[in-house]
Amino acid sequence: MQTTIVGFPRVGANRELKFATEEYFRREITEEQLEAIAKTLRQTHWNTLQTQQLDWIPSGDFSFFDTVLDAAVLFNLIPQKYQALNLSKLETYFAMARGYQGERGDVTALAMKKWFNTNYHYMVPEIEDTVTIKVDASRLVAQIKEAQQLGITPRPTIVGPYTLANLAVYTGKKQAQDLYPKLIEAYQEIFTIIHDLGCEWVQLDEPAFVFDLEDHTQVEIKRLYENLLSGKLQPKVLLQTYFGDVRDLYQTLIDLPVAGIGLDFIEGRKNLELVQTNGFPKDKILVAGVINGKNIWRNQYQQTLNTIEQLQKEAQVVLSTSCSLLHVPYTLENEPDLLDTTRAHFAFAIEKLTELQELKTILTTKDKTALQHNQRLFAQTRFVKNQTVEHAINSLNAQDFTRLPALATRAAIQRDTFDFPILPTTTIGSFPQTKEVKQWRAKAKKGELSASAYQQKLQEKTAACIAFQEEIGLDVLVHGEFERNDMVEYFGERLAGYLFTKKAWVQSYGTRCVKPPIIWGDIYRQAPLSVAESVYAQSLTNKPVKGMLTGPVTILNWSFPREDISLKESTLQLALAIQAEVLDLEKHGIQIIQIDEAALREKLPLRKSDWHSQYLDWAIPAFRLVHSKVKAKTQIHTHMCYSEFTDIIKEIDQMDADVISFEASRSNLDILDALRKQDFQTQVGPGVYDIHSPRIPTVAEIEHTIEKILEKLPVQQVWINPDCGLKTRNEAETYESLRHLVTAAKQKRRDLDANRSLVSRKDRLFV
Known part of the structure; x- marks a missing residue:
């Protein structure tokens, strides 16, 4: 039994990355100083994951602004208006993220949208018909080498080609399908780089697989990945999904020549049923997202163990988080003022690593101490109820949700009232x-x-x-x-x-x-x-x-x-x-x-x-x-x-x-x-x-x-x-x-x- 995570918070335990980046924006530190702070922060995070005994550690989940923007830069999906500024790589990156107004020109930023159903926001890649896809893997390689210097063989993480191409906006005639051939070549080039650096695995994040997918889209994804995985020198591919289930694509995914598939068993309502009904290939690993990466409550171990028991009947299971821990706070250690009786109910990012380790211990040894402690915790009453509030909710009727008079009548009254x-x-x-x-x-x-x-x-x-x-x-x-x-x-x-x-x-x-x-x-x-x-x-x-x-x-x-x-x-x-x-x-x-x-x-x-x-x-x-x-x-x-x-x-x-x-x-x-x-x-x-x-x-x-x-x-x-x-x-x-x-x-x-x-x-x- 091994443990891993989809990704880790990158801003730091005390928002070190935020403050350093803002100092850089104010020109209080240099680009070199910012890079040095970022490197130290990455090393701290990797050391933390090692200390928490995580078996399988990702790289590439760190970003100065956004990992989708990182992927766009990785493949040179940089609109001409930013390239024309002739800025450094990092300054060009930030111009895409924040816009630029200075002696080199005046450009607005890329669009920013919600990242699926979270409060995180990603930068929307902008694809021009004149785009030339080519690989700049310098940051990817540097982070792999940094991890290796700490004795870690990381699992590089990249936004997958389908999600990247389909979250982008297209300013000309090209569409996502037109991007695939060159994008496939670029990903294969990265696979070779990763393989040559000694990495056994690469993680491709494909959260877009949990949307409603029509039949022709399923065929498109199947063809895309079959072509992508036809290269000779490549690491094992973990195809990672999250934020929902893959009901439309499950059979296609398990038939693909990937070595691992990551599924969300928190928000993926049908994923357990899919595995039980359709089985799971014996030659692949199932990275099971059983720890909630979006909420801060402790995991209820017995329920999770029941899920894992069902999965192990069908698959070789690796325990993981449902999504990146980017969406939860860093650690409870920063909250000394919380009462112990309150703290006991919470698990932030660091504590979720502990939960993974405890679940692993329960599953692989005879030591059930953590399970017993967890059961006692969940036997307690933790939420405070109020009868007056409950009565008010139960007393609501249709009239309580209807404003009168109607909008058109109100508009006329308000025109007279305000005379704007x-x-x-x-x-x-x-x-x-x-x-x-x-x-x-x-x-x-x-x-x-x-x-x-x-x-x-x-x-x-x-x-x-x-x-x-x-x-x-x-x-x-x-x-x-x-x-x-x-x-x-x-x-x-x-x-x-x-x-x-x-x-x-x-x-x-x-x-x-x-x-x-x-x-x-x-x-x-x-x-x-x-x-x-x-x-x-x-x-x-x-x-x-x-x-x-x-x-x-x-x-x-x-x-x-x-x-x-x-x-x-x-x-x-x-x-x-x-x-x-x-x-x-x-x-x-x-x-x-x-x-x-x-x-x-x-x-x-x-x-x-x-x-x-x-x-x-x-x-x-x-x-x-x-x-x-x-x-x-x-x-x-x-x-x-x-x-x-x-x-x-x-x-x-x-x-x-x-x-x-x-x-x-x-x-x-x-x-x-x-x-x-x-x-x-x-x-x-x-x-x-x-x-x-x-x-x-x-x-x-x-x-x-x-x-x-x-x-x-x-x-x-x-x-x-x-x-x-x-x-x-x-x-x-x-x-x-x-x-x-x-x-x-x-x-x-x-x-x-x-x-x-x-x-x-x-x-x-x-x-």
């Missing part, structure tokens, strides 16, 4: 969280800054934020959210039912890390969450200031959820809590309330056949529950990130918000066609510039974007806003970008007014 100009301008919510603001928060937590002094500083910052927005002429303002550490954690800290950590960071994208709170019990609102801040901000201006809330689906999706009740029930608990806050804001005179559902798509099942029954049929009504009781003149906004929403536009319209803003700039405004096709009724604000890049958009650039929007949507339906909140940007970038946004919107209004006047004049002349 055409193309009204706003931001998504947060303003930059400066070093100064973070220091205030830290001092307040330590007691070094009194509550009143802290509140005074926050109000001063809010007042400055309101004054700036009024100065540049935004139509709907925000208070800046300076009091908030995170859009989910902040609310969780004020709701009953949550548990919090200090250093349980998880990578979201690039250098962006989040600290998801843990749902520990039934959730309810104990006191106002944001009313005081919103009321204060509104008192500073005659313009409307949005009340800013995070929606129930996003709070759920960006938390570590309970395992004893359904996701639906937890979400409805959150919805009732946020509903109480919405009504309180309305009572205190806040006329516009934004309820962000940035993560709406995150837990959407990967198979379309499961979309409604397992998710949308309760996620969309949960949002409606939040605002169903507000008055007609109260305008409800929501926001969604990473615009992979074209296939659920109908359902999004059914959320019955009054205004919806979408991230759109990185996806080239693709969502507009879907909105028009669906006859989308809600007012909409497609993001007009990318806030995930340090680039400052020009006025002309934003004007051009607005023109593209108005080609697809009626002007009466359009709002002008950035892609997302501005928390991660610095103040200089933010202020100049917003000035450009307002200037562009006002210019477009003048253009439209001039055109209308010209048309009216022509009509008069004709008469």
